[in-house]
Amino acid sequence: MSWHRIFPSFSMASAPIKSGLLIVTTLILGWLGAVVINDMRDAANLLDDRRAVRAATAALSSVRDNLSSTVRDNAVWDDAFAKIQGPGAVDWIFRNWGRTTEDYPLYDGVIVTAPDGSTTSAYWKGEALNDSESFSTLNPQLHQSLEAPSNPHVSFISSKGRVILAASAAIRPYSHQVNDGGLSVLTFLKVINADAVAKIASDHQLVGLHLTLAEPESGLNVALDGFDKTPVAWLAWPSAAPGTQIYSSVRPLVAITLGLLGLYLFGISLAGAAETRELRRQAWKSRYEAMHDPLTGLHNRSGLVDELRQSLVVGQGPACLHIIDIDGFKAVNDAWGHAVGDELIKRVASTLENIHPDVTVVARIGGDKFAILQSFERSQDEVNANLLSALSVPFHISGRTIEIGASIGFVTGHSGEDAHELIRRADIALYRAKAQGRSQAVRYSPELDRIREERASLEAKLRHALHHDQIQPVFQPLVCARTGKIRGVEALARWLDPEGQRSPDLFIPLAERCGLIDTLGLQMIRKSMRAISGWQELGLSVNVSPIQLCNPNFSAAVLKVLSQEGFDARRLTLEITESVLMKNPEQAQRSITVLKAAGIRFALDDFGCGYASIGTLRAFGFDRMKIDRSLVVAAAENASGRDVLYATIALATALSIPVTAEGIETSDQADMVRAAGCDQLQGYMLGKPMPLADLEKALAAKVANWAEPPISQRSATGLESRRSVTK
Ligand code: C2E
Ligand code: CA
Ligand code: CA
Helix, strand or coil, rough: CCCHHHHHHHHHHCCCHHHHHHHHHHHHHHHHHHHHHHHHEEEHHHHHHHHHHHHHHHHHHHHHHHHHHHHHHHHHHHHHHHHCCCCCCCHHHHHHHHHHEEEEEECCCCEEECCCCCCEEEEEEEEEECCHHHHHHHHHHHHHHHHHCCCCEEEEECCEEEEEEEEECEECCCCCCCCCCCCEEEEEEECCCHHHHHHHEEEECCCCHHHHHHCCCEEEEEEECCCCEEEEEEEEECCCCHHHHHHHHHHHHHHHHHHHHHHHHHHHHHHHHHHHHHHHHHHHHHHHHHEEECCCCCCCCHHHHHHHHCCCCCCCCCCCEEEEEEHHHHHHHHCCCCCHHHHHHHHHHHHHCCCCEEEEEEEECCCCCCEECCCCCHHHHHHHHHHHHHHCCCECCCEEEEECEEEEEEEEECCCCCCCHHHHHHHHHHHHHHHCCCEEEEEECCCHHHHHHHHHHHHHHHHHHHHHCCCCEEEEEEECCCCCEEEEEEEEEEECCCCCCHHHHHHHHHHHHHCHHHHHHHHHHHHHHHCCCCEECCCEEEEECHHHCCCCCCHHHHHHHHHHHHHHHHHHHEEEEEEEHCCCHHHHEEEEHHHHHHEEEEEEECCCCCCCCCHHCCCCCCEEEECCHHHHHHHCCCCCCCHHEEEHHHHHHHHCCCCCCCCCCCCCHHHHHHHHHCCECCCCCCCECCHHHHHHHHHHCCCCCCCCHHHCCCCEEEEEECCCCCC
């Protein structure tokens, strides 16, 4: 099992913490090692010191005991007791003890004191000792020997710079008990000289042992006590300190170990520092990457939020945020590929970076969405103007001239406000700017929020309406210009809203925006087919939104409804406006081709109010053209309008495309468009959009609100209302 598994949290800890822990652990171990070595050294020294003191003490005891036994052996002696009381005492003393002092190893001197304390005889090294006064310090011991005669008394004295051990005992007979009073005392003296000290030293391994009269200040010693227990001299010697000696011998090794340890720690610190630097670099790099757009090097959305937050810190000035959406970027990408698209984005980025000296931050917050931040409200309009003009200038990339544009939403944020909320507001303003058309800059206002909320609630209602059959078709007659008979109907969507009428001009774009148009469109086709299925010869026109037509599934969905409803495809005309042909001509063409192959016809709706060219009409193979009501109104008003109307219809006629005139409200308008060549009329005069029940009545009448056509154009037959299926 790896140590990572045992200490998972350690393996996850960051490098500086790891190396810090290692250093601390190593230092603690090093310190413990040093403490142990020191303690061992001190313990060894202490043990040896104790041994040495014990040995010295034992040596002294043995010297004392020897002299003590010797004095007892000589003092407790019938002969001695008898002789020293007799007249030849001095002589006897000399023969038995005095002469012996000359070269006897057990003692160097002898003093015999009479019961009255006077010295009977005294010898030192075989000679009579005249100044026995120099041993006056012995008196207490002599006195004690008489007081307690059963044991000898031993103590050290110093005399003339010498240290002497003196052992005293009362002289008594061995064979019988005597009265304690009136006894003489025998004292043996043994000098503690260099030889004696050297012997103790060698016997007990006490190197440097010496005798001193002054109390030693260092090293080890044992006191040589006088009779009153005050030291007379000291045996002193330096501590052998074997621990210290061993320590000294291993010190080079310890030094090397410590050196290596130091090097090791230094290495760890270096490695830790390097790793820390690398981690910091990586952290900086990932933060940079998280905050920046890789293509342009600008801040990304997170970076913008970060900068915005800093600008909104309380106490700072206002933060002016502009969000810029590039118009037409998707088309550039689609047409020229991503390499050109990327280059364009980079160019836009550098344009934005130099747009105005007050700009402090430029960010790319989406594929073709940028944001800039500046802190002066006064230059907001100037910044917008610069942006709009700089981005309307064509870019030249790889030999191509690319025109784009921009929409701007902007807002002023104040200290303490939320960065995300500010971005949301600028986004809403941008949304509005785009809805107003290209090259607009819109300032956020709370009104925009209100509109948005209304739209959201309307969207929910529309969704509900679609799922509860509240979107229903009404039908407006399409009337033959020659006969006045109803040839077909245009289905128009109506929202049966209990809250009131809503114009399709409002809810159709809403359905397009919120992705409901496919459902709505198919519902309209299905419902209007069902409604008029009974009138076999009646054509049905249904409006199709550009978004529907660009949906690749559209054609299949329509064909499915056709077959489900059993509706003849040739009766169905789909009305489309030219805008779809501009936006996504390929997909539109694919859907049209499939549906035309099935027999469905196509009419170009609202012709005359846009830019559709004759080429478009031809290329897409339209079966009919519907001229917009505005053209009809203009034609009725002035001559030039009339010329435009005539020219437009003449053009369609030349291409053999029949024309329907929309918005016919008066018989004059009807006459005019008829004269200009329209074969079909639509308008309030001929029939308003009506529910199915009204349509049935209208179909029952032969012609409705019919203004008589000129004689030449009249026909004898009208379209009869023949219901093939009776319900
Ligand atoms: P549009 O396709 O051009 O439809 C004709 C519009 O003109 C209808 O408005 C109709 O009521 C109105 N109109 C007809 N005759 C006259 C007249 O003589 N005078 C005047 N002033 N207006 C007349 P409506 O029903 O409000 O529809 C508006 C637009 O909504 C339609 O224009 C069409 O673009 C769209 N629309 C309606 N229903 C649908 C639908 O089911 N699908 C799609 N995609 N769009 C629809
Ligand atoms: Ca229409
Ligand atoms: Ca129309």
